Amino acid sequence: MKIAILPGDGIGPEIVEQAVHVLKALDEQFEMETAPVGGAGYEASGHPLPEATLKLAQDADAVLFGSVGDWKYDTLERALRPEQAILGLRKNLKLFANLRPAILYPELAGASTLKPEVVSGLDILIIRELTGDIYFGQPRGVRECPDGPFKGEREGFDTMRYAETEIRRIAHVAFQTAQKRGKRLTSVDKANVLETFQFWKDIVTDVHREYPDVALDHMYVDNAAMQLVRAPKKFDVIVTGNMFGDILSDAAAMLTGSIGMLPSASLDANNKGLYEPSHGSAPDIAGKGIANPLATILSAAMMLRYSLNKAEQADRIEAAVKTVLAQGLRTPDIYEAGTTKVGTAEMGQAVVAALAR
Numbered sequence: 295m296k297i298a299i300l301p302g303d304g305i306g307p308e309i310v311e312q313a314v315h316v317l318k319a320l321d322e323q324f325e326m327e328t329a330p331v332g333g334a335g336y337e338a339s340g341h342p343l344p345e346a347t348l349k350l351a352q353d354a355d356a357v358l359f360g361s362v363g364d365w366k367y368d369t370l371e372r373a374l375r376p377e378q379a380i381l382g383l384r385k386n387l388k389l390f391a392n393l394r395p396a397i398l399y400p401e402l403a404g405a406s407t408l409k410p411e412v413v414s415g416l417d418i419l420i421i422r423e424l425t426g427d428i429y430f431g432q433p434r435g436v437r438e439c440p441d442g443p444f445k446g447e448r449e450g451f452d453t454m455r456y457a458e459t460e461i462r463r464i465a466h467v468a469f470q471t472a473q474k475r476g477k478r479l480t481s482v483d484k485a486n487v488l489e490t491f492q493f494w495k496d497i498v499t500d501v502h503r504e505y506p507d508v509a510l511d512h513m514y515v516d517n518a519a520m521q522l523v524r525a526p527k528k529f530d531v532i533v534t535g536n537m538f539g540d541i542l543s544d545a546a547a548m549l550t551g552s553i554g555m556l557p558s559a560s561l562d563a564n565n566k567g568l569y570e571p572s573h574g575s576a577p578d579i580a581g582k583g584i585a586n587p588l589a590t591i592l593s594a595a596m597m598l599r600y601s602l603n604k605a606e607q608a609d610r611i612e613a614a615v616k617t618v619l620a621q622g623l624r625t626p627d628i629y630e631a632g633t634t635k636v637g638t639a640e641m642g643q644a645v646v647a648a649l650a651r
């Protein structure tokens with residue numbers, strides 16, 4: 295089995311290194327090949343998603359991705375910016391279903407910024423549509439404003455759109471996933487204002503007829519953001535569009551103690567996937583050896599479960615993460631008094647050691 299390893303920028307290489315140590319400790323015969331992506335891809339060959347990197351990702355059975363981006367590239371033309379690499383991979387590999395599980399490990403109840411009683415026992419799943427919406431809609435750009443009170447001025451514009459097929463396929467993933475969990479699905483939209491999301495709501499409602507055993511409710515995205523911090527445990531599975539899912543999953547990350555705890559799987563129709571932490575390249579802490587590698591290590595576990603058909607090995611990794619947390623080991627982002635502060639490498643080594651038992 296071949297895994298493409300794309301570390302990327304900032305803390306990406308630091309956290310991916312630890313996930314690779316964990317994968318190597320499983321005694322499986324994985325072939326791993328590393329390639330530059332994001333700012334690193336731009337430095338290596340003038341493009342954030344070099345052709346060879348894309349080909350490696352296409353040919354592999356799964357992709358383990360770190361993170362991309364650095365402020366120093368923010369003035370490049372958009373097509374050359376690091377973020378285009380992850381967007382290009384999602385689009386090229388048709389990874390339309392993004393699963394972002396927000397689980398609170400009991401040991402981290404005190405690390406969350408929310409009261410322990412609000413978050414303890416939390417286990418929710420955000421399913422974010424990943425290849426449509428305003429992220430990819432055309433046309434977009436900066437142009438001369440064609441009409442209205444600002445006619446003749448420059449205006450920036452993007453296009454929010456969803457084709458019926460795009461909504462149906464993510465709705466099926468969401469209902470089928472809910473069937474395997476608590477059988478409750480919340481579809482998050484902005485149907486009270488946006489045509490795109492009234493259409494989204496109508497199609498999700500239609501798909502629901504095929505899944506009568508799942509309880510469906512609809513919620514506006516502003517309310518959903520509020521409910522996520524007010525009473526997050528009321529959710530089971532959330533399905534939403536690309537942009538709302540981006541925003542809500544960062545908010546949900548803080549329920550788990552830190553964004554450094556939130557893994558993700560981005561899947562195509564055949565469960566081929568790319569696995570990455572939900573966070574970014576964290577330029578503010580890059581190079582300091584203090585980034586939390588657990589979201590990436592847990593993403594590797596998701597890779598074993600969803601794409602490589604090795605659920606037992608996924609269970610082993612998740613159990614090892616629980617063990618190191620029970621041992622009191624904490625990177626600074628989840629540190630609290632009475633625990634032991636460790637760096638990225640020590641945390642990774644501790645997970646490897648916990649696997650061996």
Ligand SMILES: NC(=O)c1ccc[n+]([C@@H]2O[C@H](COP(=O)([O-])OP(=O)(O)OC[C@H]3O[C@@H](n4cnc5c(N)ncnc54)[C@H](O)[C@@H]3O)[C@@H](O)[C@H]2O)c1
Nearest residue numbers: 361362363364377380554573574575576578579585586627
């Ligand atoms: N999929 C991706 O590759 C991805 C995702 C989000 C942001 N980005 C990019 O990353 C860059 C930085 O963006 P940002 O600052 O808005 O978001 P970010 O997620 O990189 O960082 C936000 C905050 O969370 C902290 N943080 C993130 N991951 C952490 C970890 N593993 N351990 C401890 N702390 C962690 C950072 O230190 C920072 O304070 C930008 O260029 C952005 O476009 C990339």
Ligand SMILES: CC(C)[C@H](C(=O)O)[C@@H](O)C(=O)O
Nearest residue numbers: 363377380381540572573574
């Ligand atoms: C880096 C950026 C393009 C990306 C997104 O917006 O999807 C990130 O925020 C994420 O959540 O994976």
Ligand SMILES: [Mg+2]
Nearest residue numbers: 540541544572
């Ligand atoms: Mg994001």
